[in-house]
Amino acid sequence: MNKYGVLAIDLAKTVFQVCKTDSFGNVIYNKAVNRKRLKEILTLEKKSLVAMESCGGTHYWARFAKAQGHEVKAIPARLVKSFLQGQKTDANDAIAISVAALQPNIKSSRLITAEDQSLNCMDGARAALVSTKRAQANQIRAYLLEFGIPIAKSDKVLKVEIPTILGDAEKGK
Structure with a gap:
């Protein structure tokens, strides 16, 4: 069982979808935020498992989250897709990332240094x-x-x- 909450982030260029869940997978919030607000969330939130799909920007945001004391899990998009329920929307994608992050058999992508x-x-x-x-x-x-x-x-x-x-x-x- 994950002892931290999960911050699942559906990455984009300017507007990000952030889904915060507790350690049991219950959704606390699921909202769209801009780049500045995402940095604030990652800075102010207590230690969490930050999960995101492996895509453009993943390495930057992973390094930023790690610098704020979070654990990071970058998940290949093809693995997240199987957890998607309903239409493909940013909010549903963020929930799917959160669910995938809590699965013990889902492996994280390799993150690289700057x-x-x-x-x-x-x-x-x-x-x-x-x-x-x-x-x-x-x-x-x-x-x-x-x-x-x-x-x-x-x-x-x-x-x-x-x-x-x-x-x-x-x-x-």
């Missing part, structure tokens, strides 16, 4: 740049091939050949 999250962001940005660079190089090769100028698939060859091709074009060759 440093690890920053590294993941940099890796993602680098991968996107590499992909864009590769696509641009392939596009240049395709355009040149339409003019009868084949270039081997190598960044080094492309860098060496482009100035030569542009120089020849200026000379009318």
Whole structure:
């Protein structure tokens, strides 16, 4: 049995649904709050199990809740879905998160530090740049091939050949 109450949060960008339940699962309140009010709730509430679906913003809010002394459980959305009753609304989602959090067999998603999250962001940005660079190089090769100028698939060859091709074009060759 969970000895704390549960603060189940349906995360969003600006308006969050917070469902507070006692340790037996009885709903104390279920209300929509803005970002500022969510921070106040997490700061003022006594130690609770803060549960949320794993989605955008989860790591930030998990770190914030932990810093306020709460326990945190981030639950994969596919596991929460089976506890949803009624229509899919923010209020019903928050209740489903609360119910799922109290289940002993529901595993929490791995939460990462701000440093690890920053590294993941940099890796993602680098991968996107590499992909864009590769696509641009392939596009240049395709355009040149339409003019009868084949270039081997190598960044080094492309860098060496482009100035030569542009120089020849200026000379009318």
